[in-house]
Amino acid sequence: MSDIDEFQEIIDDFIVESLEALDQLDEEFVRLEQEPTSVELLGSIFRTVHSIKGTSSFLDFVELEKLAHAGENLLSLLRDGELGLDVHMTTTLLEMVDSLRATLAAIQDTKTDAEQDHARLVKRLEAHAASEPVEEVGTTETSADPAPADAEPAASSEDTPSQAEASTGDRPTAESSIRVDVDLLDRLMDLVSELVLARNQIRQYRIDGVDPSYDNATQQLDLLTSDLQQAVMATRMQPLSQLFGRLPRMVRDLAHTCDKQVQLQVTGGDTELDRTLLEAIRDPLTHIVRNSVDHGIEDPAGRRAADKPESGTIWIDARHEGGQVMIEITDNGKGFDLDRIAEKAVAAGVIAQDAAQTMGTREIAQLVFHPGLSTAEEVTTVSGRGVGMDVVKRSIDEIGGQIDIETEMGTGTKLTLRIPLTLAIIPALRCICDDQTYLIPQLNVVELHQVDESSPVELIGSTPVHRLRGDLLPLLHWRDVLADGAHREDYDAEGFIVVIHAHGLNFGFVVDEVVSTEEIVVKPLRAHVKGIDAFAGSTVLGDGSVALIFDPIGLTASSGLTIDSNAEQASGPLNSTGGSHDTESLLVCDVGGRRVALPLSDIVRLESIDRDSLDHAAGDTVVQYRGSLMRIVEPQRYLPGTPYGEDSPEPLSVLVLREGYSTDPVGLVVDHILEVHQANLDGGRPADPPVRVSIPIDGLVTDVLDGAVIRRQLDPKSAFREVAS
């Protein structure tokens, strides 16, 4: 090894160690603000800066040394009690920490610190030290970017186990832990997975009563392998305090920027999570906390007016629960204005007006995850550009986690994240399609149903659906994914429906057989097979065979099931958006020889009704339906110009319309239900009500009806309401 290599190694070590030390400084400074005279804290901070100064001088990083030197001077005065710490001083010192960090990062990238100029910051540090007036704070090199810490390389991901321990002053912990290359850990995990598989195979060859010592040996191997697997997995686990450690500083800075008073209380930092997942939730968590400070907590005046203490509080609590890590972020701020959210969602075409009326508060709160809905009155520099929460949700979705919001106006907001413990090994449902084994991540599986005569797969045209507790569950057959959807008519009368929840959508995935649940080691897909949406990865099963893992999100995307994947479902699984953007799912029917279509969002259910069961009441045709009377409307009533509907084939195919303001159900009779079709209505030719537009579907002119208009025409009460208003 050459001298240059050795020298580079020294520099690398210096950077990693210094960055770690700086992370700790952030925390110490925030604590220092609470106890500004703590000699112990000041001493510790001084030592850190001092050692950075010493090493940078030795390694000839001039700019770094100058900055650290100025900081050290000020800190030594503070430590010796010659100066008292104030807010401005803390801010300047924190800026110094940021600048040190940025300079270290620059050295890492460019091998030099010559580009870094800290003259103004140095001057301010010196001015503080000399008790001179200091130029206006907040206009320095780094303060414009509130999150320089995020840009820094993930040096802390290989941190010593506990920062909290290390920061108590004495640090003998360093001796009981060593640095290990992350790649080596990954390799170790791979090897253990292979060992587990080999063990599984050997277990199969164990024959009873052959030789007890062989039996004992395999049993021993079995136990040791399991222990080893757990131990290696444990090496990948890291405490959440690694994420939480940065938050106090961030909250402090943000609160200053927003002129608010915010306390942060963190518990459960010792909860451990796989390092990959830890990284994956870093940004979402930061964003959530940032939102809480910026939008959640009111300014002191606002809080006084609301009879709250001037200082707001954000609680972060983490714990293990049911094989998952649960992180709750709660604030006692102003909560969400749900009416405003609903208003904006309607205005943005995300949900329909009448849907907004029927949605529960929880459902409305979930709308903030929709792209393009931001509730801040004004856009601030901190957050509130209308992007963010949807990205947060997507990031959490991607790692198989879940996010939930509870909010109460005036009282506060609670966000709950549920994160799987590890991605490397996940529980998955093993199933068979086309004689091959596939796996579905258990986290996305809601329930299982067997397909049989009493609960068959039914076809709307060529689109399979299943009746699940009165709602229509859209189905995706494995053939749609694996065999190009050919021969849909031949859907087997047997099989299992795996109800999958992904992207806020429930759908049924039809497989031939469900075998078992097992823990699998996820192997990422290589480039050659990576482009296929339907698969998230592969795994090696106990018998040595390779099986593919379905990607629940990819399945929805590859299937045409994307009923606007971002719209959180208001209620039923077939409830699509009421907005007019992009494509809509249309149910195409034949009525008196005319092709008409209704948006699926207007339809709750499809029913088959015998003509014999129809009654007449007050001039209407009605039928007993779910404990009340449903009006049955023949084609000529709702679609002028249609021949009289006596000819409609038995049993009658009835589309039950989504209920509007009045609660009486209405069913439209059609001759045949043909298919479900995705179409863009924007380019259609407008027509007279109740036809919204005419569009070509499969080359045939199809009139798209407006369910709301039909309801109004049929429903004198709502018509009256319209006249009255």
Added chain:
Amino acid sequence: MSTPHLLATFYVQDTQLAIDAAAVQEVLYGQRVFPVPGTEPSILGLMNLRGQVVTTIDLAARMGGERTVALEECFHVVARTIEGPVSLVVDNVGPVVDASDLVPDPPPDTMDPRLGDLVSGVHQREGTLLLVLDIEAATSVIDLDGESLDGAVAPGADGIPADA
């Protein structure tokens, strides 16, 4: 590019092909291959190489022909590539050839481009020609043409982040 010293040779039907022996991780016979629906036709699927999942490519299909030997009786030449190990399915394996003194000719322009694009040079040996494969070209990622399940091959569509 410097000429490799040792070449590992193998056959697809009567054609003798070779790659740099240093790029060969191992040669296996009669492996079980698990198909991946929706891939382009030359991707035979995945196989389990001691716990590692390796993509298997039908070299005959890449060369524009058809495999004539049953998959269970084929050899797998597992080569190291930028994308990690990839298994090339061939009919048979041949000897390792010392090519230190051989100077390769460029592939003739008239060669079937499907094969020509994979070949970096041709060695003339007594009675036979030895085609040296460009291993990256032979194992490149090919997009699906029109016949995909969903029409679009989105890069990076894997839902679970790469790990383990």
